[in-house]
Amino acid sequence: DTGVSQDPRHKITKRGQNVTFRCDPISEHNRLYWYRQTLGQGPEFLTYFQNEAQLEKSRLLSDRFSAERPKGSFSTLEIQRTEQGDSAMYLCASSYLTQRSGNTIYFGEGSWLTVV
Amino acid sequence: GQQLNQSPQSMFIQEGEDVSMNCTSSSIFNTWLWYKQDPGEGPVLLIALYKAGELTSNGRLTAQFGITRKDSFLNISASIPSDVGIYFCAGPVNDYKLSFGAGTTVTVRA
Numbered sequence: 001d002t003g004v005s006q007d008p009r010h011k012i013t014k015r016g017q018n019v020t021f022r023c024d025p026i027s028e029h030n031r032l033y034w035y036r037q038t039l040g041q042g043p044e045f046l047t048y049f050q051n052e053a054q055l056e057k058s059r060l061l062s063d064r065f066s067a068e069r070p071k072g073s074f075s076t077l078e079i080q081r082t083e084q085g086d087s088a089m090y091l092c093a094s095s096y097l098t099q100r101s102g103n104t105i106y107f108g109e110g111s112w113l114t115v116v
Numbered sequence: 117g118q119q120l121n122q123s124p125q126s127m128f129i130q131e132g133e134d135v136s137m138n139c140t141s142s143s144i145f146n147t148w149l150w151y152k153q154d155p156g157e158g159p160v161l162l163i164a165l166y167k168a169g170e171l172t173s174n175g176r177l178t179a180q181f182g183i184t185r186k187d188s189f190l191n192i193s194a195s196i197p198s199d200v201g202i203y204f205c206a207g208p209v210n211d212y213k214l215s216f217g218a219g220t221t222v223t224v225r226a
Binding site for chain 2: 004031033041042043044045048050055056091097106108112
């Protein structure tokens with residue numbers, strides 16, 4: 001299966017520490033997205049890349065968050081100085097925009113972050 | 117912003133039953149997506165709908181894109197235990213961002 005893969009799947013960290021998540025998208029997809037999901041809610045958009053360019057960032061993405069996609073392949077999402085409110089599932093997704101399929105987005109398995 | 121309202125919020129189903137859930141929007145969508153999420157996992161795409169009035173099946177699942185383009189329905193026929201999970205509808209706010217409903221939690225009654 002060559003779906004979207006994320007690592008690590010689970011991370012527990014102390015408040016104030018930095019964490020980094022990695023995402024490998026579906027290989028032929030040119031778009032990569034990061035979403036955040038808290039319990040009882042649907043995913044919320046954070047940011048996306050078209051190839052290596054980061055084209056949009058949600059206001060949910062504070063300056064402690066940074067995402068990169070060097071060379072337009074895998075992506076990393078780093079959270080600096082974590083806070084308890086950062087505890088959530090961080091979902092990576094990818095897509096290939098076409099006229100027929102529009103922008104059908106496929107999600108990875110998610111990375112659970114718990115800040116203690 | 118665009119809001120998606122899913123109903124019911126949760127449901128208990130008997131194995132073998134047919135069930136239905138829906139999603140309504142305050143705005144028009146040109147695509148509707150239905151995802152299923154198991155505990156601790158990411159959402160898995162079930163069905164994508166691209167045209168108003170479209171009816172699409174995926175095994176025991178059938179979804180319809182409402183003709184007003186403001187709603188969509190998902191039906192599960194002959195439910196089985198592995199149908200438990202949270203079902204989300206989603207629609208594109210623009211060409212890169214999806215808006216999700218809050219989900220319908222399905223539990224199978226023993």
